[in-house]
Amino acid sequence: MTAIIDMNDFSITYAGERGPVPAVRGVNLTLEKGRILGLVGESGSGKSSLVSAMLALLPKSAKVSGRLSIGADDLYALSEAQRRAMRGQRLATVSQDPFTALNPVIRIGAQLVEFQHRLKGISRSQKLERAREMLARVGISDPGTRLTQYPHQLSGGLRQRVAIAAALLVNPSILIADEPTTALDATTEAEVIEIIRELRGAVDGSIVFVTHDMGVVARLCDDVAVMYAGELVESGPVAEVLERPQHPYTRALLACDPARIETPSRSLPTIPGTVPSPHALPAGCIFSPRCGAVIDICRSVRPAFLPSDQSRVACHRTEAS
Numbered sequence: 001m002t003a004i005i006d007m008n009d010f011s012i013t014y015a016g017e018r019g020p021v022p023a024v025r026g027v028n029l030t031l032e033k034g035r036i037l038g039l040v041g042e043s044g045s046g047k048s049s050l051v052s053a054m055l056a057l058l059p060k061s062a063k064v065s066g067r068l069s070i071g072a073d074d075l076y077a078l079s080e081a082q083r084r085a086m087r088g089q090r091l092a093t094v095s096q097d098p099f100t101a102l103n104p105v106i107r108i109g110a111q112l113v114e115f116q117h118r119l120k121g122i123s124r125s126q127k128l129e130r131a132r133e134m135l136a137r138v139g140i141s142d143p144g145t146r147l148t149q150y151p152h153q154l155s156g157g158l159r160q161r162v163a164i165a166a167a168l169l170v171n172p173s174i175l176i177a178d179e180p181t182t183a184l185d186a187t188t189e190a191e192v193i194e195i196i197r198e199l200r201g202a203v204d205g206s207i208v209f210v211t212h213d214m215g216v217v218a219r220l221c222d223d224v225a226v227m228y229a230g231e232l233v234e235s236g237p238v239a240e241v242l243e244r245p246q247h248p249y250t251r252a253l254l255a256c257d258p259a260r261i262e263t264p265s266r267s268l269p270t271i272p273g274t275v276p277s278p279h280a281l282p283a284g285c286i287f288s289p290r291c292g293a294v295i296d297i298c299r300s301v302r303p304a305f306l307p308s309d310q311s312r313v314a315c316h317r318t319e320a321s
Contacts, residue, residue, distance in 0.1 A: 003069070004174055004206040005031040005054065010066035012049050012058065021278045023049040026066070027232045028305055028312075029225055036200060036207040038221035038238065040214065040253065044275040046230040047210050051176050054208065055091055056083035071173065089118045090205075092172035096179035098159035102151040108162055109147030115166045134165040137202070138195050157188035164195060173205035180209075181216070193220050214257045218242055226250050229275050229286045236311025246313040248291045285316065293317060 012024040024046040031037045039047050052058050053068060056075055068075045070090065075083060095101045103111055112131035113124060122130070128147065135143035138161040151159055160180060167175055177196065181189035197220055200207060209221060217224050217238060224242070225235040226249065234247040245251045252271045254260060261269070273290035276282055282289050288298040295316065303314040 002033040002071075003030050004033050004071060005029070005208070006067070006069040008067040008069075010053070010068050011064065012046075012053055013063045013065075014059070015061040015063075016279075018279055020063075022281070023062075023230055023278065024053070025230045026305075029232060029235060031206050031208065031223070033205055034200075035222040036196075036209055036220060038217035038224040039208055039210045039227065040212065040217060040224060041227035042212065042271075042275055044229065045227040047227055048178070049230075050227070051093075051178055051208060051210055054174070054176060055087060055093060057087075085118075088115070088170050090173045092167035092170050092175050094160070094163050094167050094175070094177045094180045096182040098156050098163055098180075098183060101163045102159060104151050106150075107147070108149055108151065108154075112147070112162075112166055112169060116169050118170065130169060131165070134169055135162065137199065138162075138165045138168075139191070140165075157184055157191065160184060160188075160192055161195065164192070164199070168199060168202045172203060174208065175203045175205075176208045176210070178210045179212070181211075189216075196220065214242065214254055215259045226253065229281070230278065231286050231314070232305065233287065233315070234311060234313045236309075240310040244309065246308050246311060246318050247287075247315050248293050248317075249287045252290075285314070 007027050007029045010024065010027045011022070014021040014023055027050065039050065041047050053064065058064070064076050070086065109128055109131060113127045116122065116127045116130065119127070132143045132147060135146055140146055140158060140161050146154070154162065181192050184192060193216060196207065211217060221238050223236065224238050226233050226247065228249050234241060234245065234250045241250060242254065245254060256269050256271065258268065271290060276286070276289065284300045285291070285298040285303055288294050291298065297316050301316070303316045305312055305314045308318050
């Protein structure tokens with residue numbers, strides 16, 4: 001298979017008032033063509049920083065090390081102009097907030113035409129027709145009328161469908177969906193997930209779907225990567241990781257999934273403790289202060305990210321088994 005995204009010991013550090021802030025540390029991850037990757041973790045796990053790096057949208061205060069390749073290109077060996085040219089062409093994104101994704105004072109049709117400005121040899125009328133056809137593909141009824149409307153005339157679910165259509169119009173190699181269902185109700189969320197699943201063939205490459213919901217990962221994704229406090233702790237095929245999770249953090253996330261609660265209860269399961277501050281990271285395993293299966297070595301030695309069955313996991317207990 002062809003690797004669309006390949007990260008080798010990739011790290012991101014921000015400049016902060018109290019010194020460097022390590023946001024992402026030593027990530028090794030490969031995404032093959034034609035697959036959907038679910039990127040999972042609590043708030044503060046580094047998901048947003050990692051997808052910003054994939055889009056070459058990190059702030060100037062960020063420093064990167066290691067390698068992040070998009071196809072054959074080492075992204076951070078390219079010039080800023082070359083990285084900018086990749087966005088809206090090889091790279092496209094759907095943000096989590098459909099209310100701010102579109103310009104409120106420009107009609108939908110004009111915006112969708114402008115999204116295609118990097119496509120050469122296509123007239124404006126052809127771009128408008130492509131936009132109409134794409135709106136129909138994402139399940140928007142009467143797309144001709146929608147093209148003449150402003151974003152405020154559409155519901156949140158319709159705006160998110162328009163955002164998906166806009167991303168797909170550029171024929172991207174990589175589509176990054178950054179928690180695109182966060183602001184939607186449960187019914188609309190299910191519809192948007194189904195649209196992305198049905199339209200995966202419209203992406204001549206792969207999709208990265210960022211979420212905190214393991215249920216969404218199970219319904220949509222082929223592979224999953226679990227992040228915690230800036231580190232990748234487990235990755236592999238969805239069926240393998242969700243059915244036989246190896247890392248205690250992955251098991252804890254799954255235990256907190258409401259869909260897996262079998263008996264009525266007045267309280268929801270939680271993970272004790274909090275995500276550590278990047279200024280006060282624990283020695284050894286990053287999850288050790290919250291782990292119920294911790295052993296002595298966990299508190300002093302950082303576990304390697306090693307193969308385990310079909311997945312990869314960073315856990316001393318897995319190494320010992």
